[in-house]
Amino acid sequence: MLETNQLLRFITAGSVDDGKSTLIGRLLYDSKSLFEDQLQAIETISQKKGFQGIDLALFTDGLRDERTQGITIDVAYRYFTTPKRKFIIADTPGHIQYTRNMITGASTANAAIILIDARYGVVEQTKRHAFIASLLQIGHIIVCVNKMDLVQFSETKFQEIQNQFEAFSAKMVVKDVRFIPISALQGDNVVNRSTQMPWYQGAPLLHMLETLHISSDTNRVDARFPVQTVIRPQLANIPDYRGYAGQIASGFFRVGDDVTIMPSGFSSKIKSINWGYKTIQEAFAPMSVTMTLEDDMDVSRGDMIVRKNNKPQAKQDLEVMLCWLHNDPAKPRTKYSVQHCNNSQKAMIKEVLYKIDIETLQRNTDTKAIAMNDICKVTIRTTKPLMVDAYRENRTTGSFILIDDATHETVAAGMVV
Template sequence: MKNNQLLRFTTAGSVDDGKSTLIGRLLYDSKSIFEDQLEAIELTSKKRGHDGVDLALFTDGLKDEREQGITIDVAYRYFTTPKRKFIIADTPGHIQYTRNMVTGASSANAAIILVDARHGVIEQTKRHSFIASLLNIPHLIVCVNKMDLVDFSEETYNNVIDQFEEFSSKLLVKDVRFIPISALKGDNVVNKSENMPWYQGAPMLHTLETLHISSDINKIDARFPVQTVIRPQNDTHRDYRGYAGRIASGVIRKGDEVTVMPSGFTSKVKSIDTDKGSLNEAYAPMSVAITLEDDIDVSRGDMIVRSNNKPTVSQDLEVMLCWLNNKEAKTNAKYSIRHTSNDQKAMIKEVVYKININSLERDITDKTLKMNDISKVRIRTTKPLMVDSYRENRTTGSIILVDDATNETVAAGMVI
């Protein structure tokens, strides 16, 4: 049976830890590169005087990056193996690009954290692991790279594991795995390394293909944010009124007793419709249209939930906010807040504390919000939002703030 489950993963590490080379090696060894791409990169590598193919060029798509040899933006790559489909978000290592990591990692199932075997766990490793933990990424794969430069030493590898485990015990990450690799030489990336017989685990690609990700989605809390109301004006569907959207979490079944939030009206699910016909049940992340037995006023931004399991309805939210904009945040300034299919106005009432990303300490004295800052804030919205905590539900627990004047997304937040 061909299982084409989609796995999203993000890569993070310090500058020159070899992230772009690792992704290049993954694409190259799993035969996921087009021939014309390969020819162009072989040509560029030759021009630069490299002996072989410079694998990092596969992902460094922006011209600035190719010239400086660094990754600035989030580069997305897609590839497929017989077991799975993958989307890679290659995010930058520099301190000033924290926001890109937050963007690239927000929907990932797994994060690959690269550590240079010669330098061990450094400040950047801690920051990236902390952000991965903050974004509730279920699986962390720590790849100890450049093992070829430490003579494939098991002792060096074990030292890095000890350093990482000492630090990561403070983080809320359920599943951490370690793999010794050499991205440049291809050891333990797609194929098992002959240079490290002491490592008994699987290579990186096999680990990614076999990660258990079905339980990453919240299957308990049924949440259905309504995106639009479907009312076809034709003879066959004269009285049809369907509420269309994407199930954020949980399972919805025909006949379920449901409540429409925020109005609180209750009804039962009459049918669950898709373009392929009707279903008896649907689950996240399927897109469906739901009809109800009673004629209730439901519109975009409302949420259909099970009557015995409701989200929190509140105008006052405590949020971990990552500021994404060049301009500083203004307290009590009005922003648009977007949460699932709901758009409201909101203001930042208070900055509770700021996190020093390097020491992970809380700073309660600094109340400014500048680009790349991560802070705990209190937000007040004009109308109530139906939220869950981000730890429980990554879809109904996330918000973004938009500047109405420029229409720029200025912040991304996780509801506490």
């Protein structure tokens, strides 16, 4: 039964010191998802740090600087299983300078847990993380009002914070927003229902995660196969073999399907599909396969094999939502590299259409400068066409990153509008 359990990927996000790592530690500890040696190691470290009990945050904070400073810097992934579901947790940092790491963790998530400190309510970083979750098409947001023990488990305080967040989230596109009062440190409403908050009639967090309905975030309609490499083995038993290898981004492919090679536009039929050493009749996302075509044609890395009657847009001028991740601001007319699927092209930012004011979610057209953590809509131009879909329709072919040619650092993440 455990092998067939549905997988849920979720992130914890929110401002610094809202208790994200402690919450994950509590989930792992109370659900008995820890090995005995892990528990003993954390107990030893906690005693050395002067804790009376267990420092739950140590279950995710693995870097030396994280344990020294008591903060999360990098994205920490943890895995656990209950009888009802398998989970992958991405514990993301709360500091504003590590927002780029939060975007990395959120890019593959089905749900987001936004933590709010009950003492301070909704702050700027709470709004930024919630908006990024909305921008990345995460369908479910669970708002955990944490540290309720520090406000005497006040229902009035919880309702006040819920009203704050609802007023803000009304401007975002999110299908499902839920609220739960918790104390991650004491375990109230995390795995077990709290006796301190009888006024809360909802389910504890773990039950909510186990029963959350998620549909596949992989597009099953649009068949997209970005070619990663061309395979030509020099073997006597398979002469003249030419296979196109890569990972299917979305949709299904079957032997005999009419396909088109993008961007050349030439058409052919799928002759065979190899999955490892097996020859199969059909393949689907996210399988990594090798395809052969009935016709010999020029296909190389960066090309895309698609269905003949269902093609992506081949565009050089793109309107995109951009999250700027680098410390240095964007330089006008600077050459960058766009990495889209397996296709890498030179590009530049042509125009900044508007920036998003995180406090109000209003569009700001007064300034065109792009600084770290800015979220804006821009137009970019590439040297050769990219085969793209809108991000809302296909998260794989609708997303890309910008790389600085001089330093080879990733400077931005983008979503095609």
